Amino acid sequence: MSIQTLLMELVLMPLVAFVVGLFMVLMLRRIGAKLQRRVGPPMMQPLYDIVKLYSKKTQISHGWMHDIGIIMAVGGYVAAETLLPVPGMDGIADKGGLVTLVYMMMVPSLGLALGVGQCANPNGSIGIARALTSMLAYDVPFVIVVFGVAWYFGTTNLVDIIAIQQAGGVAGWGAITMPLLAIAGLFALQGMLGKQPFEIYIAPAEIATGPMVEMSGKYLGGLFVMQCFQLYTAGVLYVSLFLGGGENWLFFLIKVFAVVAIPMTVAFLFPRYKTEQMIRLMWKWPVMIGLLGLAFVMH
């Protein structure tokens, strides 16, 4: 691969992720609206929100850690996008591998924790403490799932994992060969996206959206951009591990949107769990299912 192609892919991959992520946000809001028998927002609403937030006249900064926190939150995901292979573009996926990707996906939460810490708002501190605790909760089943998949395919290289699955057809997909790990992965996905019943750290009515409480203007805009990336990253990772990645863009997008639609559709059935209940649930059921799946994989 020539250096020009690589540079172009490094620029294109986050851009594509952002555009797809915008439509994912739209889809989530439309699903929510349909379930509540509303019309829902218009097509370009996520874009309007972001442009509006970035064009706010006054910006309220609480210090440079606050600024850097947001940059870390967005930057962590931008780096993660270059490690996620999409049809036609591999970026630096085969050099980075799964472990680097998992590491990169934790950077945004830590960046947010730094930024929110400087706001000195008690709601924000409570929110970010809950967010990090819930990260601890869903990361255990998530790591088990990633380890199981890597063990089964004998590599941590995402490009190879996708190639092996595609060579076997639909029967070779991770979801067919490792169904228990796929179920555990869905649990972890629900926690990772922070949808009900695991959205205790947002809790708008109780702690005023937690980590986002002091964010205004460009800061909130950064978090909206981060949300686009977050949905895309979680969806594409799940598709790459269990649904055979993308043969072409059409099937790839259908799969990714279907995966991201699951947590939102499930979300409206539940109220929310308290943090300790969430940890107990996450460390019990998905971990148990994941370990069982791991035992089958390793037998």
Add this chain to the structure above:
Amino acid sequence: MKEIDIPIEASVGQSRTNPLARVFDELVRFCRSRSMFMLHYCTGCGAIELPPAMTSRFDMERLGIQPMVTPRQADILLITGYVSIKTLKRVILTYEQMGSPKYVIGICSCTVNGGMYWQSYATAKQLDQYLPVDLYIAGCMPRPEAVLEGMRKLMDRIRSDEADGWKDYYRRYDWYLGNQQHLFGDDWQTPADVIGEASHYDLAGPGTEGEHTRLLQQCQKPLEPQQTFFQIGGSLEKKGEFHE
């Protein structure tokens, strides 16, 4: 809304050299009008008309209006009903924490002229003496249709750049502060530094500073962190002086 004599200033020193500046401004105004985050400060009975306006019957989200829970994230401050003097302090604190451009909507007759609380000694009668109100939705109470119609009116005004109450608050801060001091006493102060913000963002006008802001500077006490109290064994102990 009462006609206020606002001196019109020619925009000097702001020569836009970018040929696309006009297009860009148009885009920004359009996005601002189509995406409004709303902080509803439900002070009175008008709040009862908001749930139907937001939920499936009328669905505000199709206009891009969503409820938000903190002033930092919000664009619109919705005051739904009478504001008592005690509430007005909180409303002003909330307003000053919002990021500009910000818009205030007064819903119900009580915000226009005191409504049925006209004779109350504890109620602020006209909201626009203390905050720059962009839009009133009159009625006791206005129906959700009227609320949505008002929102559409505000969208049009944002689109045509007429909804500039927030600039008025910076330009004539002295007048607003004077009215606030008249109600709350001379030692009234808020954590937000409005004069500093106005000069930083180049929004200051001839009425930003005056006799009332001088009074504010005289009476201003430095902000201190609130003392924390722990409830231990039924008695309140001050942090720092706590002993076994």
